Amino acid sequence: MMKRQNAPLPDALSAIGQRTTPPPISWLMSEALKQPDLISLAAGFTDNQSLPVAATKELTRQILEHSQHGRQALQYGPGVGNERLHHHTRKILAELDGRLNFQDQTPYNNLLITHGSQQFLYLITEALCDPGDIIIVEDPTYFVYLSIMQSHGIEARTAPMEEDGASIERLEDTLERLTRNGEIKRLKFIYSVTYFQNPTGITTSLEKKRAVLSLLRRYEKSAGHRLYYVEDAAYRELNFPKYNAPPSSLTLDDYRDRIVYTGTYSKPFATGIRVGFGILPESLYTPVLNIKGNHDFGTAHFLQVILAAAIETKVYTKQLNKARKQYAKKCQAMVDALATHFPEEVHFSIPDGGLCLWATLPKYITTGPKSQYFRASLDAGVLYVPGAFAFADDPTRKKPNSTMRLSFGSASVSQIQEGIERLGKTLKSRLR
Template structure:
């Protein structure tokens, strides 16, 4: 007699839970729904013509059609070394690892750094994909509070002091943070705080994972230095991706990390996929080497900057005063906080009835809090749908708060 399948699952697999977001988003599949839920780039921001021009030459290169090295093709890693230098990050090709999207980097870093019950320091809220990736290793979380400028340094220091006092420092593996245009909160750490964070992590000997998928997408304000550029002790693992500045379907991302960690990462990646797709890596290398990237980023910024302003202006016009939100300087999201008695999971069906959708904010909290929050994406919907969707959402929020 065949065993029930659930008896064969590993302990890690049995701990997996159905995503609340995925279940709620099934309600948004109707074409008439205006969705602010996904984190999707806009197809209008894809460099289609440049890809058309690059692809024939790549097809003619048989190396691009063959297996590649696990570390990534040398042409792309070399181009990325030059690009990182423009951001004041000095590294060697050996420090650069190509991954199948940043999500793979998070997954493999979890595999090689975490044991069950190890401790992760991160922001509250934090990126849902990181929670999912690290979750397979069954870690614990120490959460750092944020304000309109992201990480509150005093709270970070207090958390570190407490970790050491209770003897948990041996289980503390890293501080995971998105310093620029945080997902979901949209906020950015200013330079002074970045330097203070680096000083604290140096003092307490804490590894940092700097996740930077949106750093190129600044629509106003001044660029802030990467934590990696302030790293004097080689303790920052830097992650970034082509998904927002080329196309997400290519699944190309990269990591800059200490050589010893890259070597261990390669061993783990070999067990996962042998190598990231070589064909798209060669396209990415040509995209960089031909100098397309900076020119195209300006086009992306024009499109997304306009969309962000439309969303913020519409929120100012249609949202109730009780809805609090920070105005980001870039990225892809606006983070909304409603009065404590409002549960964005419970009101979601009422919102979808009006053919509009968001992501419930509680999914971004490892401790299950944030029930009164939501994340709104402005990059994917059309300009017209942004205004109409915010109007619909604002009307529902007014009705709920009036009750």
């Protein structure tokens, strides 16, 4: 008798497992790998040449030199994070916020050290959102965050970016519409990337942060719960030398119980030392800490000890100052090359820090991953991030498709100049 073959069994994926699609970043990386000599103005990497190799080697040696200290560093640490790093983080934040009286640490109290700010973003989303909930994001926004939302079945509404942050008028329109159609109960927070925003390079003013918080408070009654402001300050420390960045929302004492703030050490120091942090209102601290307990019950302790030592020995500040000068130079090279090689019809942002800028092309030239322009740019050996990745699926507006993010983080000055020249040439041949 013939043996009956078993029919293949279906995968036992959860709803999240099924919903989670490959992030656009994997696709961009695979494109880059296909062409090893490609000039990538897409990667969100930091400058490779200036990573603090020798200084980190020396710090590591010092940490491991005394066996007792070494053992401490190599042991699990507290779930909330290393105590020394907590102290330094509070101090750095107070200085950045211009709080000269560091005795008042209240705004920075509920601090949690995480595996990059990315983990914190994931945790806060898990703590606050169920499938079907709504988050308002900036238009455009950090595209990896959009993937977290998509994977959790969270809907997006948007507020377009202006020169000093998201449009308050349009945010109010969105809140009004959500109230009218009864959806406001599903709204949990607004997510804002406030310094040298990825992808536009725009910095949000303190006035705008206050205006957003005031609006959110007004709509809380209709929502039936608190509406939070999640400030993602991942690029805050990367201001170019002459630019003084505005204070964070943590300085707005009247709104303290609605502000969630996240920052990172990975951009200013070394992306391979993937340590970030978050600050939460009292009521959210324990739930988020409990969820982190389930993820990993604490961020890699050794990495935190290295960072604490880097801060104490001033290695951190030296590295940061070097990086800021380097990025200012590379940004200028990109801006100059854009002015020289791109047609006048193209508008581009000129950031005061961070790792990227944003270009808007004439509407008839689309830039998406399937567009002719994207393919022609790849053929010319240059990769950029199609702007469409950074626009959420918002059913209330059409997704723009003629923008691109250009990163000056990892490419060298000569690669930037060459890459922009090639992109410009490819573009000019398509002008009407």
